[in-house]
Amino acid sequence: MAILSVNAGSSTLKFAIYPVEKGVVKSSILVGNFEGLEPNGSPVLHYGFGGEATSLPLSSTPEDPFTSALEKLKKLIISLPNIPKIDAIAHRIVHGGLLYTHSIIATDAILNDLCQLNSLAPLHQPHNLEGVSAFARAFPDIPQVLCFDTAYHQTISETASAFALPTEITALGVKRYGFHGLSYQYIMGSLLDYSSRARGRVLMAHLGNGASLCAAKTGKSIATTMGFSALDGLMMGTRAGSLDAGVILYLLEKGYSHNQLEQLLYKKSGLLGVSGISADMRKLRSSPEPLAKAAIELFTYRVVREAGAMIACLGGLDVIGFSGGIGEHDSQLRQDVIDKLSWLGIKLDHALNQNAVKDQISRISADDSLVEVWVVPTDEGMVAARDAQTLLELEVS
Structure with missing residues (x-):
C-alpha cells in the first residue's frame, strides 16, 4: 500500500507517494509538482522518480486546469513501474481552528466547517479545501485525510496563546494558533x-x-x-x-x-x-x-x-x-x-x-x-x- 500526500495551492499542486511496509511509512518514491495551474497559465509537470528528474509542459485547459492536472497525475501513477496501490490521500490543511486539533478523514460537514476559516489564511485555506474536493471527485473510492498545520501547536499554554482582548472576542476563537x-x-x-x-x-x-x-x-x-x-x-x-x-x-x-x-x-x-x-x-x-x-x-x-x-x-x-x-x-x-x-x-x-x-x-x-x-x-x-x-x-x- 501507499499514501499520496498533496498540497494544493492557487496555481500549484505538490505531491509525493510514500510506500507503507509492515505499517511503517517509508521515504517517498515519487515526488513532483504542477505549476502554472492558474487561469490561462502554462501548466508544467515536474517529477522525480527512480533517481531521474522530468519536466513536461502540459496541454493548456483554461476552464479547469486543476482537474486536468489530476487526470495527468492519475495516468502518471498508473504508467510508472512498481507504484503501490494508493490507500489514502493526505492533504495539508493550513488552519484547523478550534474544532480540528488532529488529522481526520474528510466529510462534507468537516469541509464546510473549515471553509469558515478561509479569511484567516486566504493564500492557502481555500485552495487546500478546493484540492480536497477535486481529489475526492478524481479518486472517489479513496479516503481523503486532512492534516492540519495548527495541530502541532496544541501544546502551547493558554497564556502563551492568548491575546489581550475582551472575553467576548476571545470567546469567538480569537487566539494564537500557530502554523507550519x-x-x-x-x-x-x-x-x-x-x-x-x-x-x-x-x-x-x-x-x-x-x-x-x-x-x-x-x-x-x-x-x-x-x-x-x-x-x-x-x-x-x-x-x-x-x-x-x-x-x-x-x-x-x-x-x-x-x-x-x-x-x-x-x-x-x-x-x-x-x-x-x-x-x-x-x-x-x-x-x-x-x-x-x-x-x-x-x-x-x-x-x-x-x-x-x-x-x-x-x-x-x-x-x-x-x-x-x-x-x-x-x-x-x-x-x-x-x-x-x-x-x-x-x-x-x-x-x-x-x-x-x-x-x-x-x-x-x-x-x-x-x-x-x-x-x-x-x-x-x-x-x-x-x-x-x-x-x-x-x-x-
Whole structure:
C-alpha cells in the first residue's frame, strides 16, 4: 500500500507517494509538482522518480486546469513501474481552528466547517479545501485525510496563546494558533533522531516564502511567532509579519478597503514590498539594488528579534534547526543570524555551513559551540502520510 500526500495551492499542486511496509511509512518514491495551474497559465509537470528528474509542459485547459492536472497525475501513477496501490490521500490543511486539533478523514460537514476559516489564511485555506474536493471527485473510492498545520501547536499554554482582548472576542476563537506545524513536527522528529540535546530547548526556524519560528521543549511546541492568522510574526516573502494594528486603522481612515488591505498584507508586503523587486531571496541576493539589500537586512533583523523572544520563552537554548527554502539553502542568512546570536555562545563551522548537503540533515555548528545548529530539510508530506496511515489502521481495528 501507499499514501499520496498533496498540497494544493492557487496555481500549484505538490505531491509525493510514500510506500507503507509492515505499517511503517517509508521515504517517498515519487515526488513532483504542477505549476502554472492558474487561469490561462502554462501548466508544467515536474517529477522525480527512480533517481531521474522530468519536466513536461502540459496541454493548456483554461476552464479547469486543476482537474486536468489530476487526470495527468492519475495516468502518471498508473504508467510508472512498481507504484503501490494508493490507500489514502493526505492533504495539508493550513488552519484547523478550534474544532480540528488532529488529522481526520474528510466529510462534507468537516469541509464546510473549515471553509469558515478561509479569511484567516486566504493564500492557502481555500485552495487546500478546493484540492480536497477535486481529489475526492478524481479518486472517489479513496479516503481523503486532512492534516492540519495548527495541530502541532496544541501544546502551547493558554497564556502563551492568548491575546489581550475582551472575553467576548476571545470567546469567538480569537487566539494564537500557530502554523507550519507539519513542518515543525518533521523537523523536531529529525532532530530527536540525530541529537540527544534536542530533548531540551529547541528553536526551529521555518524560513521560506512563509516564515515562522517555533520554540519547543521535550519535543513539544511551547511558543511560536505566527498567531490567529498566517500574517503574524516574521517578515515573509509577500507578508509583512507583525504589524502595529494602528497602521490598519490609519489606512482605513485613508480610505483603504478590506480587499485592498488584504492584498497589501498578504501579497504586496514582505521581501517583495520592501525591495520592490521580488519575494525570492535568491533574486535579492544577486541584485545590486540598495532596496534589495535593505529587504534582506530587515528579514534577518526580524528573525533575530523574534528568535530572542522565543529563546526567552525557552529560558535558554540547546539546539537551533534551520529549514524551509531560505533556511535550508541560504548559508549567508544562517551565518548572519548566528553571528547576531553569538552572545549565546553559538558558533558556526564556516565550512560545514557553506557545504551543508542538499536534502540531508547536517550539523553546521563548531565543536566548541554551546548550542548545536542544524540544517534540517523538511518533509511535510511524510508527516501527513504517517497521520493518514495511523488513521487507516484505526479504521481497520
